[in-house]
Amino acid sequence: MQVSRIKAPALFNLSHSLECGQVFRWRKIGEFWYRVLGTGAVKLRQVGIYLEFEGSEGIDWHGIIGHYFRFDDDLKSIVRTISRDKFVSDAISAYRGLRLLRQDPWECMLSYICATNTNIPQIERTIDNLCRKFGRRIRFDGKEFYTFPRAETLAKASISSIRECKAGYRAEFIKATAESIVEDASIFDQIRSCTYEEAREELLKFQQQKVFKGIGPKVADCVLLFSLDKLEALPIDVWILRIIVREYANLFNKEFLDKIKTRGSLTFKDYSTVSKTMRGYFGGYAGYAQEYIYNYARNLL
DNA sequence: ACATCCCCTTAGCC
DNA sequence: AGGCTAAGGGGAT
Secondary structure, eight states: OOOEEEEOOSSOOHHHHHHSSSOOOOEEETTEEEEEETTEEEEEEEETTEEEEEEOTTSOHHHHHHHHTTTTSOHHHHHHHHOOSHHHHHHHHHTTTOOOOOOOHHHHHHHHHHTTTSOHHHHHHHHHHHHHHHSOEEEETTEEEEOOOOHHHHHHSOHHHHIIIIITTHHHHHHHHHHHHHHOTTHHHHHHTSOHHHHHHHHHHHHHTTSSTTOOHHHHHHHHHHHSOOTTOOOOOHHHHHHHHHHSGGGSOHHHHHHHHHHSSOOHHHHHHHHHHHHHHHOTTHHHHHHHHHHHHHHHO
């Protein structure tokens, strides 16, 4: 094992990218960030314009890291197109260099199924329990890590054993989703090649057929944005909704605004309306705008 | 102590 | 068809 380094693009901030709530399971130990990526573990830190890293043997970390951190995104140009007002511009300045990640779709999907109707510490605990119980242990840099469980493993697991990971009623959604993925592992490649609208339909169509249980509009948007290259996807959770109502009220008519304000959450149809409006406003990189705003709002408001 | 509310939503019922 | 409500668990109040 030896230290390598990769030149990061001009606009890149490792901590902002890992701490913005889009991904789970990164561990900061000392100056380094650690995580299992695929079948191996890696540690990295940012030093000036370089990203220093060491990883498990026999893996092309150079390629994986550039791909994972979306170094192929022209962030400078993206930021320019989404800077539509002072609020988002301030958010972008506050989190300069925040990049979306290109996560593994299976892990991303399962993680966000675990993330419904709960809080972040709880989500992390459940995912960690699943990995410890159903993943493979890896030793790296004198520390223990676990791989994310394979779909085959969770498809075979009993609902009660998944429930023991503190997954609650989500246990049956996890098993059902795992079974669907085992049945058709090419589904993610198919979805990736679709347009955003087609891809979203595809994920939610499965929902109607009771295949991908636990995936509604919000989780679908998370999976599309964080793992399937649909950068116009704009996941709307309670926080984003609060910010939209507060900072972007002028984009909606009064009756609609009053309706969603009093309810505090969105119906399926209202979600689509808000989502479409915000996508129209921010454009094809609306997902990047969402991530900056989300972070800004959670930490500063 | 103890109850109650809150939390990065969705499925299922009516 | 669209709106309401329950769902698990832990921490804060």
